[in-house]
Amino acid sequence: MTPDCPPHLLHQSPSIFEQGAPGRSGASLPRCDVPERDPSVDWGKLARSSPAMLPEVSEVEATRHFTRLSRWNYAIDIGMYPLGSCTMKYNPKINEWAARQLGFLALHPYQPESTLQGALALMHALEGALCEITGMARATLQPAAGAHGELAGLMMIRAALADRGRHPTKILIPDSAHGTNPASCTLNGFDTVSVKTGASGILDVDTVKAACDGNTAGIMITNPSTLGVFEEKIAEIADVIHSAGGYVYMDGANLNALLGKFRPGDAGVDVMHINLHKTFTTPHGGGGPGAGPVAVTQALEPFLPTPTVEKVGDRYRFDFSRPKSIGRLRSFYGNWGMLVRAYAYIREMGAEGLARAAELAVLNANYLRARLADTYPLATTRPSMHEVVLSDKKLKKETGVTALDVAKRLIDYGYHPPTIYFPLIVPGALMIEPTETETPETLDAFVGAMASIVEEAKSTPDLVKGAPQHTGIRRLDETRAARQPRLRWRKEG
Numbered sequence: 001m002t003p004d005c006p007p008h009l010l011h012q013s014p015s016i017f018e019q020g021a022p023g024r025s026g027a028s029l030p031r032c033d034v035p036e037r038d039p040s041v042d043w044g045k046l047a048r049s050s051p052a053m054l055p056e057v058s059e060v061e062a063t064r065h066f067t068r069l070s071r072w073n074y075a076i077d078i079g080m081y082p083l084g085s086c087t088m089k090y091n092p093k094i095n096e097w098a099a100r101q102l103g104f105l106a107l108h109p110y111q112p113e114s115t116l117q118g119a120l121a122l123m124h125a126l127e128g129a130l131c132e133i134t135g136m137a138r139a140t141l142q143p144a145a146g147a148h149g150e151l152a153g154l155m156m157i158r159a160a161l162a163d164r165g166r167h168p169t170k171i172l173i174p175d176s177a178h179g180t181n182p183a184s185c186t187l188n189g190f191d192t193v194s195v196k197t198g199a200s201g202i203l204d205v206d207t208v209k210a211a212c213d214g215n216t217a218g219i220m221i222t223n224p225s226t227l228g229v230f231e232e233k234i235a236e237i238a239d240v241i242h243s244a245g246g247y248v249y250m251d252g253a254n255l256n257a258l259l260g261k262f263r264p265g266d267a268g269v270d271v272m273h274i275n276l277h278k279t280f281t282t283p284h285g286g287g288g289p290g291a292g293p294v295a296v297t298q299a300l301e302p303f304l305p306t307p308t309v310e311k312v313g314d315r316y317r318f319d320f321s322r323p324k325s326i327g328r329l330r331s332f333y334g335n336w337g338m339l340v341r342a343y344a345y346i347r348e349m350g351a352e353g354l355a356r357a358a359e360l361a362v363l364n365a366n367y368l369r370a371r372l373a374d375t376y377p378l379a380t381t382r383p384s385m386h387e388v389v390l391s392d393k394k395l396k397k398e399t400g401v402t403a404l405d406v407a408k409r410l411i412d413y414g415y416h417p418p419t420i421y422f423p424l425i426v427p428g429a430l431m432i433e434p435t436e437t438e439t440p441e442t443l444d445a446f447v448g449a450m451a452s453i454v455e456e457a458k459s460t461p462d463l464v465k466g467a468p469q470h471t472g473i474r475r476l477d478e479t480r481a482a483r484q485p486r487l488r489w490r491k492e493g
Ligand SMILES: *Cc1c(COP(=O)(O)O)cnc(C)c1O
Pocket: 085, 086, 145, 146, 147, 148, 178, 180, 222, 226, 251, 253, 254, 275, 290, 292
């Protein structure tokens, strides 16, 4: 009798809810030494009468389950992760050491302020560093992601306008923007006005001028843009918006390319978010929660979320009494562990190190651009910043192989796929962001894989169109997988 394929080789296993047995537990708690009490005595109808539907597994079952899943997964600690726009850079292990210091790790947010002085000092110093880097006056560390920061920033813009007795309804957004930008506008009750990227790949001042009027609350501009190019006209665009009485929001998700080189505050930006999980090396994706601090000019400072961290003499305190504040954005003070990691990174790098990181990120992207552009034509002729946007135009015409096929085949070569079909204005886009943390050898190997895939597309297109070939789960119908996910395990065959 041949044994069934063991689950760790099969790349499929029951969900944790389908494992274990009723009453089984991985915890060994001491016997209860107080009288048991019926919860409904205290909680009435709120008391749960049915089981909690939690997995009932032993410790070893839980460990094996999650270890198995982790081995089927891809991670930055395994290989290159060129997912454009997401800045999947290496997460330095010293950050983890810092975040695991007991004085940080074991804090409770309800502790009295007098016992939180070290944590408050760190938040104050991180805010200061982010302001120095961006050229802004103050920042909030509360938002849990870039998109959450956009929400906060637009709320502050709306509050500042209302404070001046104004209620304009329109926000201009370039057609190259990340989908979160128009979504944040809608959430804030603003109307999105899409403005076209110019033929040269950047936003033209005249286009903005034509779209801007007395009903314009502001503009959301991503810089470097999602085409991976620097919006050179940002200062002039800011002048146009300001003279119409609006505010300039900069989507700072791509700040990695600008560290120590360009300060948005110096170019007239009024408010921007920063993704600690992109630019400042805190883990993301499956690796941990995000953090999207928002930095503002002095004029917008009164509208920051509460509480802010203030330094009075040599003590730190939370300031909750801010009458013009947009209020609290989330419980407590944000994803605190991420703040520790980002601060550790900034202090480890220093000003020179951060500028060097930006230089290497740009160099790496331009190296890939130079080596790949012949086979995968560029989306723009402007020099790349931190990422390069290529297209499948030529390959598709010659072989029928598309950006999706290339992305799937890269999995077989051991790489995470790049971002594809984004930005939407580039047909068949392949958006590649190597980040500064990859070595020349890794970049060359990646170029080699991209070239091999072109050869395969010519000689054996079905191989590429059927990729990935080496994974436990093969190519999925992605729409169906999202709309009708199969959450229960069924053994194949
Ligand atoms: C990643 C990204 C966002 C959204 O940030 P999240 O932290 O994922 O919410 C917004 N804009 C751009 C340009 C981005 O790259």
